[in-house]
Amino acid sequence: MLIFATVTGVLMALFLNRAGVAWDNPKKYIESGAYGGKGSETHEAAVTGDTVGDPFKDTAGPSIHVLIKMLATIILVMAPLFLKVELNQLGRLRLAGLLVFAL
Numbered sequence: 001m002l003i004f005a006t007v008t009g010v011l012m013a014l015f016l017n018r019a020g021v022a023w024d025n026p027k028k029y030i031e032s033g034a035y036g037g038k039g040s041e042t043h044e045a046a047v048t049g050d051t052v053g054d055p056f057k058d059t060a061g062p063s064i065h066v067l068i069k070m071l072a073t074i075i076l077v078m079a080p081l082f083l084k085v086e087l088n089q090l091g092r093l094r095l096a097g098l099l100v101f102a103l
Helices: 002-031 041-082
Strands: 083-087 093-097
Antiparallel strands (some): 083 093
């Protein structure tokens, strides 16, 4: 579960960061004079894209990093509740539980 959540979080953070940049940068290009420049209908659409892109690249992507760290910390702290350590007949340790497959 920890590995799946980490991989998914990293991919989502990359997606949000790249999508935010893709929505944000066209406004700068249009303001430099391309596609009619400032005041055109294209510029108005680019302002909308800038409004969507800023939260993606500035907040949503980086905040997933915090979520991944918090999830890892909680799972590692809670691991003793889910793991059961026993000695089998040969005196070897045997681990059984929900988190063993994630390691």
